[in-house]
Amino acid sequence: MTSAAAITTALESLRDAGSGRSLLKLGWIQNPRLANGRAVFRLTLPGFAHSQQGRIADEARAALLAVDGVDEVQIELAPQAPGGHQGAAIGAAGHGAPAAAAGQLPERQPIPGVSQVIAVSSGKGGVGKSTVAVNLACALAQSGLKVGLLDADIYGPNAPTMLGVADRTPEVRGEGASQVLTPIESCGIAMVSMGLLIAENQPVIWRGPMLNGIIRQFLYQVEWGERDVLVVDLPPGTGDAQLTVAQAVPMAGVVIVTTPQQVALADARRGLAMFLQMGIPVLGVVENMSAFIPPDAPDKRYALFGSGGGRQLAGEAGVPLLAELPLEMPVREGGDAGRPVVLSAPESATARAFASLATTLVQAAQPVAA
Ligand SMILES: Nc1ncnc2c1ncn2[C@@H]1O[C@H](COP(=O)(O)OP(=O)(O)O)[C@@H](O)[C@H]1O
Ligand SMILES: [Mg+2]
Structure with missing residues (x-):
């Protein structure tokens, strides 16, 4: 394969997050070439896809640096609408920051009545984000706080099942921009999720811009009321x-x-770096599935997925390791049965770990709105 063809092949894996289509086929990536060890291409994103720029730059860099003979990557940004960088180039360095447009971000808007927002994120699926988000929300509510849960996983919403309310439909009032959604109350928390708005088994196939719109509606067009934590x-x-x-x-x-x-760590590292680059405080790392506790031998611990990864990630980033949550059958059972483990098995090791995570977070997170 010629080196130019190898570059094109490497870029074929890059996709639009909304439609899943190849960026080369969409014409967003143009003129890939290689000169003196430097892979160069032009990136032209339509306005609605601009938020994907950092991710695409990261993925392109990783894919191109894996090609034999590539030592450097340069991305030429096409001129954008006013306010963008005219023909700027994202740094030629092999690794490092995606050029998230730090200077161009619109002012962030607090949610009326909501004191603080804590997001639960990870690089990989299946590591237990939803389990952590739902149980953390319940543990915070048990400690006496008013808590909301926003399920921002539009394509794979799990919160309704985990909270046992998958059959409920929230009330929607008004039209268009003034439409307001009433959250569903369960386990002492108020929750909204795409899973409450679509029929079960119906795939969610919206494109990126709609996804942004739905998340913004979930933030600002929901009657959250007074919430200590969302x-x-x-x-x-x-x-x-x-x-x-x-x-x-x-x-x-x-x-x-x-x-x-x-x-999982490699992906989590990328996720963590993105938030730091955007100036979002990283409150810490939660290691989930730390050790398997067999139901018939609750004093035993098996490190099914290895050990120490969460501590390593936290150490590298200089953030606290907030919790090491065991892998226990009641956690999965509670999730599937719609009764989170902090409520269904409050004496379990995992439920206790969630209670202490909630306490730690309340102390760590400062209110962002008066
Ligand atoms: N600590 C745990 N012990 C047992 N099962 C768990 C634990 N954490 C997550 N699970 C199970 O693993 C699966 C994936 O978890 P989920 O929270 O949906 O992950 P994510 O949101 O990151 O995709 C679920 O079936 C959940 O019940
Ligand atoms: Mg999830």
Whole structure:
């Protein structure tokens, strides 16, 4: 394969988050070439896809640096609408910051009545973000706080099932921009989720811009009332949902969930870096599935996914390791049965760990709105 063809092949894996289509086919990536070890291409994103720029730059860099003969990557940014950088180039360095447009972010808008927003994020799916978000919300509510839960995983909403309200439909009042949604109350918390608005088994196939719009509606067009804390359950990765939430609302901070495994860590590291680059405080790392506790031998611990990964990630980033949550059958059972483990098995090791996570976070997160 010629080196130019190898570059094009490497870029073929890059996709639009909304439609899943190849960026080369969409014409957003143009003129890929290689000269003296430097891979160069032009990136032209339509306005609605601009929030994907950082992620695309990161993925392109990683894909191109894996090609033999590539030592450097340069991305030429096409001229944008007023306010953008005219023909700027994202740094030629091999690693480092995606050029999230720090100077261009609109002012963040607090949610009336909501004192602080804590997001739960991770690089990978299946590490237990939703489990952590739901149980953390319940544990915070048990400690006497008024708590909301915003399920921002539009494509894979799990909160309704985990809270046992998948069959409920929230009340929607008004039309268009003045439409207001009433959250569903369950386990002492107020929750909204795409899962409450679509029929079960119906795939969610909206494109990026709609996703941003829905998340913004979930932030600002929901009758949250007075909430001490709003917990936001994010989808995996560093995509549109993360950017939308991080750019829209002032946040007390984000909690990064990982398992101890090296593959989960690599992804979690990327997620963590993105929030730091956007100026969002990282409250700390939660290591989930730290050790398996067999139901018939509750004193035993098995490190199914290795050990120490969460501590390593937290140490690298200079943030606290907030909790090491065990892998226990009641956690999964509670999630599937719609009764989170902090309520269904409050004496379990995991429920106790969640209670102490809630206490730690309340102390760590400062209110962002008076
Ligand atoms: N600590 C745990 N112990 C047992 N099962 C868990 C634990 N954490 C998560 N699970 C289970 O793993 C699956 C994936 O968790 P989930 O919270 O949906 O992950 P994510 O939101 O990161 O995709 C769920 O079935 C959940 O019940
Ligand atoms: Mg989830």
